[in-house]
Amino acid sequence: MPTNLQVVLARRPGPGPLTSDCFALREAALAEPADGQIRVKIAYVSLDPAMRGWVNDTRSYMPPVGIGEVMRAYSAGHVEASRHPDFKEGDAVQSVLGVQQYAVVKGSGRVIKVDTAKAPLERWVGGLGMPGWTAYFGLLEVGQPKEGETVVVSAASGAVGSVVGQIAKIKGCRAVGIAGGPDKCRYVTDVLGFDACIDYKAGNIAARLAEACPNGIDVNFENVGGDILDQILPRMNTFGRVAICGLISGYNATEPMPGPSTFRAILTQRLTVRGLIVTDWAPRIREAVAQLGEWHAGAKLKIREDVRTGGLGAFVETLNLLYTGGNNGKLVLKV
Amino acid sequence: MPTNLQVVLARRPGPGPLTSDCFALREAALAEPADGQIRVKIAYVSLDPAMRGWVNDTRSYMPPVGIGEVMRAYSAGHVEASRHPDFKEGDAVQSVLGVQQYAVVKGSGRVIKVDTAKAPLERWVGGLGMPGWTAYFGLLEVGQPKEGETVVVSAASGAVGSVVGQIAKIKGCRAVGIAGGPDKCRYVTDVLGFDACIDYKAGNIAARLAEACPNGIDVNFENVGGDILDQILPRMNTFGRVAICGLISGYNATEPMPGPSTFRAILTQRLTVRGLIVTDWAPRIREAVAQLGEWHAGAKLKIREDVRTGGLGAFVETLNLLYTGGNNGKLVLKV
Numbered sequence: 001m002p003t004n005l006q007v008v009l010a011r012r013p014g015p016g017p018l019t020s021d022c023f024a025l026r027e028a029a030l031a032e033p034a035d036g037q038i039r040v041k042i043a044y045v046s047l048d049p050a051m052r053g054w055v056n057d058t059r060s061y062m063p064p065v066g067i068g069e070v071m072r073a074y075s076a077g078h079v080e081a082s083r084h085p086d087f088k089e090g091d092a093v094q095s096v097l098g099v100q101q102y103a104v105v106k107g108s109g110r111v112i113k114v115d116t117a118k119a120p121l122e123r124w125v126g127g128l129g130m131p132g133w134t135a136y137f138g139l140l141e142v143g144q145p146k147e148g149e150t151v152v153v154s155a156a157s158g159a160v161g162s163v164v165g166q167i168a169k170i171k172g173c174r175a176v177g178i179a180g181g182p183d184k185c186r187y188v189t190d191v192l193g194f195d196a197c198i199d200y201k202a203g204n205i206a207a208r209l210a211e212a213c214p215n216g217i218d219v220n221f222e223n224v225g226g227d228i229l230d231q232i233l234p235r236m237n238t239f240g241r242v243a244i245c246g247l248i249s250g251y252n253a254t255e256p257m258p259g260p261s262t263f264r265a266i267l268t269q270r271l272t273v274r275g276l277i278v279t280d281w282a283p284r285i286r287e288a289v290a291q292l293g294e295w296h297a298g299a300k301l302k303i304r305e306d307v308r309t310g311g312l313g314a315f316v317e318t319l320n321l322l323y324t325g326g327n328n329g330k331l332v333l334k335v
Numbered sequence: 336m337p338t339n340l341q342v343v344l345a346r347r348p349g350p351g352p353l354t355s356d357c358f359a360l361r362e363a364a365l366a367e368p369a370d371g372q373i374r375v376k377i378a379y380v381s382l383d384p385a386m387r388g389w390v391n392d393t394r395s396y397m398p399p400v401g402i403g404e405v406m407r408a409y410s411a412g413h414v415e416a417s418r419h420p421d422f423k424e425g426d427a428v429q430s431v432l433g434v435q436q437y438a439v440v441k442g443s444g445r446v447i448k449v450d451t452a453k454a455p456l457e458r459w460v461g462g463l464g465m466p467g468w469t470a471y472f473g474l475l476e477v478g479q480p481k482e483g484e485t486v487v488v489s490a491a492s493g494a495v496g497s498v499v500g501q502i503a504k505i506k507g508c509r510a511v512g513i514a515g516g517p518d519k520c521r522y523v524t525d526v527l528g529f530d531a532c533i534d535y536k537a538g539n540i541a542a543r544l545a546e547a548c549p550n551g552i553d554v555n556f557e558n559v560g561g562d563i564l565d566q567i568l569p570r571m572n573t574f575g576r577v578a579i580c581g582l583i584s585g586y587n588a589t590e591p592m593p594g595p596s597t598f599r600a601i602l603t604q605r606l607t608v609r610g611l612i613v614t615d616w617a618p619r620i621r622e623a624v625a626q627l628g629e630w631h632a633g634a635k636l637k638i639r640e641d642v643r644t645g646g647l648g649a650f651v652e653t654l655n656l657l658y659t660g661g662n663n664g665k666l667v668l669k670v
Contacts, residue, residue: 053603059569060603225598234394244602259594263560267579267610268388268395275602 002030007071007099007315012057015254017323020316022055023071031104033083038093038107042077044307045099046125047319047331048159049223052251061277070098071315076114076125077335082107092116094124099315101335110282112289119296119303126330127303128296131159133288134245134278139164139221140171141281142243142274147172149218152209154228156197157184159330160245163292164221165194166301173219176212178205178228180325187328192302205231216240225249226257233265242273252323304329311335337365341435342406342650347392350589352658355651357390358406366439368418373428373442377412379642380434381460382654382666383494384558387586396612405433406650411449411460412670417442427451429459434650436670445617447624454631454638461665462638463631466494468623469580469613474499474556475506476616477578477609482507484553487544489563491532492519494665495580498627499556500529501636508554511547513540513563515660522663527637540566551575560584561592568600577608587658639664646670 010024033039054072057064065072075097079087084107087093095111097103105111114124126132138160145151151168155161156177165175165188177188177197188197196212198205209217209231216237222229225247236242250257266273281288295301306329308318314333321327345359368374389407392399400407410432414422419442422428430446432438440446449459461467473495480486486503490496491512500510500523512523512532523532531547533540544552544566551572557564560582571577585592601608616623630636641664643653649668656662 061573061605238396247599247602250599256596257598258596259598261591261593263592263594263598264582264585265610266608267582267612270396270610270612270615273601273608275600275605277602277605280605 003027004030004100004102005312006101007312009055009065009067009069009071012067013055015252017252017320018052018055018316023316025313030102033081033104035083036106037104038079038084038087038111039081040077040093040097040103040105041080042075042097042101042103042335044076044122044125045315045333045335046074046076046129046131047322047333048074048131049246049248049251049322051319052323061279070100072096073099074125074130075099075103076121076129077103087111087113092121092124094129099312099333101312112285115293118293122305122307122332123303126159126305126332127163127301128289128292130278131330132163132292132303133281133285134276135160135163135167136288136292137278137281137284138243138245138276139167139219142276143219143221143241145171145173145219148174150174150176150213150215151219151221152176152178152213152217152232153221153223154178155223155246155248156188156194157192157329158223158327161221161223162188162192162303162329163301166192166295168219169193170295170300174213174215178224184328187304200228209235219243221245223248225260229260230262233260233262233271236265236269236271238269240269240271242271244273244275248323305332306330307332307334309334338362339365339435339437340647341433342647344390344400344402344404344406347402348390350587352587352655353387353390353651358651360648365437368416368439370418371441372439373414373419373422373446374416374437374439375410375412375428375430375432376415376437377410377432377435377670379411379457379460380650380668380670381409381411381464381466382657382668383409383466384581384583384586384657386654387658396614405435407431408434409460409465410434410438411456411464412438422446422448427456427459429464434647434668436647447620453628457640457642457667458638461494461640461667462498462636463624463627465613466665467498467627467638468616468620469611470495470498470502471623471627472613472616472619473578473580473611474502474554477611478554478556478576480506480508480554483509485509485511485548485550486554486556487511487513487548487552487567488556488558489513490558490581490583491523491529492527492664493558493662496556496558497523497527497638497664498636501527501630503554504528505630505635509548509550513559519663522639535563544570554578556580558583560595564595565597568595568597568606571600571604571606573604575604575606577606579608579610583658640667641665642667642669644669
């Protein structure tokens with residue numbers, strides 16, 4: 001009987017970095033799709049910062065992954081068996097399919113067919129997938145950048161940040177990235193085309209921000225939080241917008257993280273600070289897919305994946321690269 | 336020669352509570368109004384939490400009061416001499432006229448004529464003045480309360496908070512106040528008509544908030560910041576709005592205040608947090624004056640002043656009551 005190797009949550013983790021003993025590999029029986037379902041053979045699992053939050057038993061934007069449940073993930077693969085009229089064997093798809101070899105799911109609108117002639121399969125869970133949609137709606141709807149404004153984005157070489165800055169350029173803004181180390185910063189400016197990139201590991205962020213943003217900051221797309229956000233808020237222009245997409249610097253904290261010490265700038269500069277989760281735009285995902293695909297085809301959007309080949313057994317250690325900045329580009333696990 | 340007693344900023348204060356030696360009393364010559372100007376004899380000076388920020392030499396929404404300049408304040412009085420066609424002797428007016436006995440100013444649209452038959456003069460720098468306008472625009476434009484929603488406001492017995500909660504009730508919301516001590520809380524519920532009021536001095540704010548807000552919090556109108564905001568954010572409903580009007584708990588801080596430790600709720604609950612300064616709605620002030628006046632006339636808006644009679648020499652000690660909660664109602668200094 002064919003089996004399905006799955007990564008399941010074995011116990012609820014405490015605060016701090018995830019450890020392998022929180023997860024277990026399980027061999028489950030491979031189910032046949034029922035009427036209306038499809039079976040997908042998963043090729044790539046997207047590893048995202050939000051995963052750290054999904055396993056905490058705290059109030060959040062979706063229920064936590066349950067003990068014994070397959071770890072939640074966006075994944076991409078090919079339809080292997082279909083009992084749904086919209087899908088046929090061989091279709092390349094992406095959806096929330098979990099960290100496993102196979103997924104048997106309803107063939108609903110949440111399963112998105114992708115064109116691997118236009119971009120490799122792994123890119124459809126990366127820059128053209130959820131991280132790309134997040135950048136698209138987060139920057140355009142929450143950030144509302146206007147031509148000539150300055151947009152700052154942290155984790156600028158990452159899956160979301162790299163797309164944010166490139167869309168900012170497409171919209172006629174000055175794009176300033178923040179990333180860790182000279183290699184990432186060079187990639188952000190020389191390959192992605194940002195106007196400047198600040199290496200937060202080189203220190204003196206305040207002076208570098210002032211230099212890179214001579215007209216202040218109109219839009220901050222926040223992926224990191226912590227010290228960097230402290231430095232950004234006082235440099236925001238009046239009526240500036242802050243899109244809170246991620247606060248990765250605090251995800252593995254063992255104590256509650258204080259909010260930004262410069263919180264008062266929200267008042268004095270009348271900033272609008274708004275949290276965003278991409279699923280809030282679920283009815284408009286196809287718009288993002290189409291627009292990002294068009295920019296990608298027109299070479300206006302450069303995307304890089306960091307595909308790791310350790311397999312499902314390496315899930316935790318690979319995921320943890322995200323929180324130490326150990327990845328280069330969108331982190332993807334090959335199944 | 337007639338003179339004008341003024342409170343001027345004598346030196347730039349350091350962090351911490353204001354001390355009397357930062358200000359000096361000065362007897363200046365009383366000027367005659369030039370063409371287009373009016374002279375106002377000031378009767379009441381409004382003492383507002385924002386004053387603490389106005390004397391700091393830091394980036395803010397308006398330039399700091401300069402050394403040797405008259406302390407900035409909203410004041411009300413009567414026109415004593417006019418060389419402007421729109422104003423005549425005896426008109427009751429309010430405007431930013433400073434902490435002094437007389438003000439000679441341009442008779443511009445920023446000087447607002449008020450009707451003392453409808454409300455006593457001191458009320459026109461209180462609930463029907465800048466604090467009332469702040470409540471009006473802050474709640475309706477930033478908070479955007481919908482019928483049936485829950486609105487929480489801190490410093491609920493204060494000049495701004497008391498109006499916020501009453502407008503929330505007018506709009507069909509559940510109004511929950513936070514105030515210090517049983518007397519203030521009783522006033523908020525029994526006189527102002529809020530649905531509940533939490534005494535933050537009685538401790539256990541988390542449990543009391545949960546009890547007072549069984550359906551969560553949709554709008555938080557923040558006047559205080561600090562520990563109370565920490566407790567409020569995690570109880571906000573998805574897509575809730577936080578109007579940052581004041582952060583008085585930190586105004587006298589000697590160290591930078593950390594932001595809310597529950598800052599992450601902005602992301603997980605996709606809150607919109609927006610700073611507000613009433614002058615951003617300057618072109619619409621007359622709308623607020625008219626609407627507040629109508630509610631006041633219809634007994635839908637109850638307002639209480641705490642008029643102190645110590646005179647200009649008691650400016651600092653009277654102002655400092657605001658930061659310790661020592662006032663009962665809108666704090667006004669009689670000149």
